Amino acid sequence: MGRQPCCEKIGLKRGPWTWEEDQKLMNFILNNGIQCWRLVPKLAGLMRCGKSCRLRWMNYLRPDLKRGALTEPEEDMIIELHSRLGNRWSKIAAHFPGRTDNEIKNHWNTRIKKKMKLLGLDPLTHKRMEATPDSESKENQHGLEDQETVSSSKDGQMWQKAEGGMVSCTYDDYDESCIKNLMMGGSAMAQNTESLGTWPMDPFQNWIDNPFLWDSFNHFDYRFC
DNA sequence: AATTACACCAACCGCTTGGAG
DNA sequence: CCTCCAAGCGGTTGGTGTAAT
Structure with missing residues (x-):
């Protein structure tokens, strides 16, 4: 018994994505948009499952992603x-x-x-967790x-x-x-931080300024499925 | 220089959710 | 309603880089 796999995994590639795979996925989505993840790898010429493509796009390739460490x-x-x-x-x-x-x-x-x-x-x-010897000062507790x-x-x-x-x-x-x-x-907790006044407005501004605005995909509304 | 320990993060797995038929 | 399926989601794993010994 057990759950059926999300897709036919035989022959599918797993593990880290290569630059070529990234390019294929990126180009495909930029040109066609996303309508059905299951078909994306087939149509983009990738030996990956749709789920893997979705994850790669969402977590790494999306043009609106903000890079760098969290502030x-x-x-x-x-x-x-x-x-x-x-x-x-x-x-x-x-x-x-x-x-x-x-x-x-x-x-x-x-x-x-x-x-x-x-x-x-x-x-x-x-x-607060159970008091430890060095966490018992009144100042801390307050x-x-x-x-x-x-x-x-x-x-x-x-x-x-x-x-x-x-x-x-x-x-x-x-x-x-x-x-x-x-x-x-x-x-x-936030009062100590100097840049608070400019955040989260800056990421929003980046979004507006970004030539690959997510919204620009909206016109790709023809269906693959 | 080699080995070990640790930190980080991309990617996977499997469960849940929601919409279509 | 009920079933099926795609997408979304959160937990976990494993690979890689770096610091410590």
């Missing part, structure tokens, strides 16, 4: 978003134009997790408590810290206020 403000915002969205990387990535869910997920697993542990925070719950601005119950209800106590809010409500807060430099 401090981006990192802070990831932490903030993760505290209420959990491991929903695509939702988190949606707040970062030009960044992929895979990139954010990798960054979380390799760096942010470690950083949080060093700060005495549980990366899963974003709450600072960390202030970061616990939101929690969610099992039924998905969000509770946001407000004057006079906790108030309930929807994910969307919280989303708005959180982003606004970060944009205005209102987050305690």
Whole structure:
């Protein structure tokens, strides 16, 4: 038994993509757009499965991708978003134009997790972990408590810290206020970062300036399937 | 210079979701 | 409704580069 493979894998290439493969996929999508990933490798002359092509395009070839390491403000915002969205990387990535869910997920697993542990925070719950000898100063405790601005119950209800106590809010409500807060430099964690005022506007500007605008593919609306 | 340990990230796997028929 | 299938998504793996010994 078991699940059927997503595609016929016999004879298909796996592993790292070559420059030639990238060119083929890039040229095909730029000329034809994407209508059906399963047909893309066949029509583009690639010995890959559609899923692999999709991933390569989404995570590496897309012209609107922002290259380079994630910045401090981006990192802070990831932490903030993760505290209420959990491991929903695509939702988190949606707040970062030009960044992929895979990139954010990798960054979380390799760096942010470690950083949080060093700060005495549980990366899963974003709450303080069991007190350790060097994390017990009152100053530290105060600072960390202030970061616990939101929690969610099992039924998905969000509770946001407000004057006079906790108030309930929807994910969307919280989303708005959180982003606004970060944009205005209102987050305690983001306040230390100098470039916050220009972000995330810059990636958006890049998008506008980019000659390979994603929108430019919209006119490729004829069907392959 | 060689070996080992570690960090990073691209790519894969398999489950879930959503739309078409 | 129900079934099927493509796409989306998140967890995990494995290859590669670099630092430490």
